[in-house]
Structures are given as C-alpha cells and as structure tokens.
Amino acid sequence: MAGASSRPRLAPACPRDTTTSSSPDPSSTTRAWNARSLAGPTTTVVRTCPGLAHRIREAAAVISMGGYNTVCEILAADTPALIVPREVPRLEQTIRARALAGAHLIDTLSQADATPEALSRWLNGAVTTRTDRSRIARGGLAAAAHAAMTLIAPASDGDLQ
Numbered sequence: 200m201a202g203a204s205s206r207p208r209l210a211p212a213c214p215r216d217t218t219t220s221s222s223p224d225p226s227s228t229t230r231a232w233n234a235r236s237l238a239g240p241t242t243t244v245v246r247t248c249p250g251l252a253h254r255i256r257e258a259a260a261v262i263s264m265g266g267y268n269t270v271c272e273i274l275a276a277d278t279p280a281l282i283v284p285r286e287v288p289r290l291e292q293t294i295r296a297r298a299l300a301g302a303h304l305i306d307t308l309s310q311a312d313a314t315p316e317a318l319s320r321w322l323n324g325a326v327t328t329r330t331d332r333s334r335i336a337r338g339g340l341a342a343a344a345h346a347a348m349t350l351i352a353p354a355s356d357g358d359l360q
Contacts, residue, residue, distance in 0.1 A: 252276070260325035261317060265292030266306075273305065273333055279325035280305045283313045304332055 256276040263269050265284035273280045282305050284292030296307040
C-alpha cells in the first residue's frame, strides 16, 4: 500500500467531513469510482444529493461545477462557494462563473488550476467565513407572476388584453 499515499487527495487538509456528488449520469460510473479513490477517509461520494439546497446552506463551504441549478442554490445561501466550471463542450458554465466572480458572489478556478493543493488552500480559508449575497434580487418567481398577471389582466371592458 506504499503507492496509495502518493496519490493526490481531493482535499488533503479538509478540516471537516465532506460529501462529494459525482454526476447523476448513469454513464459516469468511472468518474464516481475515481472520485471515491481520490477522496480522503472522511469524504462520502454520492451520485445524487437529495435536499441539495439544505446541504448547501448547512455546509461550511461548497466546491461545485457551474451548472445553472446548482449555482442558483448556491446564490440562495451565504455559504462560500468555489465554482470550477466545465469548459468543454460549451463555455456557459465558465461565462456564468466569471460573471459571478466579477460580482464578488463566488470564487472560481479553471479546471487546469483546480489542483488538490489549490482546492485545499481555498477550503481552509473558506470554511471560517460566510458570503453575503443579500444584495441579490431573489424575488424572480413573484415578479414573473406579477408580470404574467399584468399581461393577462382583464381590460376595463372585461375582455382579456
């Protein structure tokens, strides 16, 4: 087992228990196995993460790719977040991560820069902080409902506009 200690770990200095979610894609079995083999002894690797919003709110810190739904869940919490966006085949995650980092809402690293050492450095600093995202307008659903009602409200003659 001498070679096992030379394998990189996902977060060698992670001070807390960690849950890692690999892709829910059934074809990602190899990636999930790789994540398990790289994870430290206090890390649990799962395919899906029920109650993700709650887990993000309760987490000391989050490292994630930049998928739309996960980023929305992150923005709804004050948990420090590092986004390591997918860069191929599309740049939408990278564009999202850069824009949010530019607004000081998240931190981001490219995949090439997301080494175990860089992730550990970020985690060690992040787990003792919170991120104030209270300036984000989060009333999108209510605003959309109001806009829809305005569009379909009856005209003064009783007909829909």
